[in-house]
Amino acid sequence: xxxxxxxxxxxxxxxxxxxxxxxxxxxxxxxxxxxxxxxxxxxxxxxxxxxxxxxxxxxxxxxxxxxxxxxxxxxxxxxxxxxxxxxxxxxxxxxxxxxxxxxxxxxxxxxxxxxxxxxxxxxxxxxxxxx
Amino acid sequence: xxxxxxxxxxxxxxxxxxxxxxxxxxxxxxxxxxxxxxxxxxxxxxxxxxxxxxxxxxxxxxxxxxxxxxxxxxxxxxxxxxxxxxxxxxxxxxxxxxxxxxxxxxxxxxxxxxxxxxxxxxxxxxxxxxxxxxxxxxxxxxxxxxxxxxxxxxxxxxxxxxxxxxxxxxxxxxxxxxxxxxxxxxxxxxxxxxxx
Numbered sequence: 001x002x003x004x005x006x007x008x009x010x011x012x013x014x015x016x017x018x019x020x021x022x023x024x025x026x027x028x029x030x031x032x033x034x035x036x037x038x039x040x041x042x043x044x045x046x047x048x049x050x051x052x053x054x055x056x057x058x059x060x061x062x063x064x065x066x067x068x069x070x071x072x073x074x075x076x077x078x079x080x081x082x083x084x085x086x087x088x089x090x091x092x093x094x095x096x097x098x099x100x101x102x103x104x105x106x107x108x109x110x111x112x113x114x115x116x117x118x119x120x121x122x123x124x125x126x127x128x129x130x131x
Numbered sequence: 132x133x134x135x136x137x138x139x140x141x142x143x144x145x146x147x148x149x150x151x152x153x154x155x156x157x158x159x160x161x162x163x164x165x166x167x168x169x170x171x172x173x174x175x176x177x178x179x180x181x182x183x184x185x186x187x188x189x190x191x192x193x194x195x196x197x198x199x200x201x202x203x204x205x206x207x208x209x210x211x212x213x214x215x216x217x218x219x220x221x222x223x224x225x226x227x228x229x230x231x232x233x234x235x236x237x238x239x240x241x242x243x244x245x246x247x248x249x250x251x252x253x254x255x256x257x258x259x260x261x262x263x264x265x266x267x268x269x270x271x272x273x274x275x276x277x278x279x280x281x282x283x284x285x286x287x288x289x290x291x292x293x294x295x296x297x298x299x300x301x302x303x304x305x306x307x308x309x310x311x312x313x314x315x316x317x318x319x320x321x322x323x324x325x326x327x
Contacts, residue, residue, distance in 0.1 A: 052289070052313015056267050059179070059291035090192050094183035102293040102312035 030065065031055070032124050034117070042117030045110050049101045050118060060095035067129045070122035081119065085111050164271055167284040167321045174215070174236065174319065175286070182211045182292070200298065212238060212288075212295070215319075233324050238288060240317030242307035244299065248317075252276065255320055258285030263315040270318075273325070281322045288317040 031051070033043060046054075053061035062069040073081065083089075086108055088099040100106045101114070155161060161169075186208060190198045199207035209217070219236050226232050241259050243249045250256040258270035262285055270285040290296045290310055299316060300308040310316055 049311070050313075052266075052311060053291065056289075056313075058289050058313060060183075090187065094187045094192065096183075096187045096191060096292065098293045098312060102296060 032121055034120055038113055039117050039120055042113035042115075042120075045106070045114040046117045046121075049103050049106065050114055053101075054118065060091065060093065061097070064118050064122035065125050067122065067126040070119075071126065074119055074122050074126070078115070078119070081115050082108075082112050085115050163282040163323055163325055164284070167271070167282065167323060168269075170234065170236065170321055171284070171286050171319060174218075177218075178211055178215050181214050186211060187292075198294075210294075234322060236319060236321045238317060239320050240288075242299075242305065242316070244302050244304045250320075252283075254283045255285070258283065258320065259318045261285065262287040262318050266315060280325050282325045283323075284321045286319045286321070287315045288319055290314050290316045 031043065031047060034040070053059055054063060055065075057063045057066075057069075062073065064070055084097055086100060089097040091097070100111055106114075186198050189196050190208065197205060197207040198210055199205040200210055200213070201207075202209045202213070216238055219238065223235055226234065237248075239248050239250050239255060239259060241250065241256075241263065250259050252274055254272050254274040258272065261270040262268065266287065269287075272283050274281050274283050290299070290312055293312065295316070296310045296312055296314070299305050299310050
């Protein structure tokens with residue numbers, strides 16, 4: 001099957017676009033609203049600073065609604081994810097997570113809240129898939 | 132899908148409007164939308180690899196060279212968007228000598244630093260607005276220019292690195308200075324002539 005690579009890529013793209021397309025009418029139902037204060041604040045920060053790439057897989061950003069992309073990440077020590085988000089990170093394929101998502105005005109605490117929300121969102125979709 | 136088949140049959144591509152399978156046999160034609168999507172996939176992948184393997188690796192990670200809009204004066208790498216634009220210009224020039232390969236592509240924006248990169252046709256304007264307002268979706272339409280009918284596709288171009296955003300926001304000629312990473316900053320317009 002000579003075009004498996006492209007097919008897989010297109011499948012992922014369609015999957016993400018499908019999720020987002022259905023999200024456009026009901027964004028709240030896709031970007032889950034959790035009830036704790038930290039996750040409410042984290043969600044707002046995530047929507048303002050992270051959604052632009054992480055909701056669409058832009059530039060290789062892992063999408064929390066696609067559980068396979070976060071399976072190994074949610075298992076990591078949270079301090080590793082904080083460090084990558086605060087200080088930036090180069091992935092194995094030279095993908096680049098910019099420091100503080102490119103918003104230098106964000107404090108460490110704000111970045112951590114956004115990370116916490118993204119991990120919760122990823123876990124939500126993993127649990128949904130398991131059920 | 133055979134690329135040779137795909138390229139050879141550009142001009143006849145619209146004769147088939149719906150494909151029931153993604154497998155093509157010799158002699159088949161490819162729907163023009165699939166052709167545009169395939170072109171964009173190649174263009175976007177090449178640009179992504181240049182960004183990751185050249186710019187990210189050498190400029191950001193290894194810090195051995197800079198990338199600059201003024202790459203000649205600064206002895207630096209060209210920016211990913213510039214590489215894309217240079218490719219577009221070369222394709223335009225080379226395609227003029229190959230009658231069967233008749234298409235064009237360009238990087239445009241509703242907020243261009245260089246006014247030459249602003250949309251000119253209604254389809255371009257509508258398409259750039261659509262991809263900016265509907266993230267994750269592409270725009271497809273047909274338009275007639277100079278008596279020739281074209282299939283025109285517009286794909287979002289997103290700011291993915293701090294330098295893309297900060298350069299546009301701070302540039303003296305920018306009409307918009309509040310871009311954030313992840314924002315749609317423009318679009319790739321692919322235009323393929325089709326039968327009337």
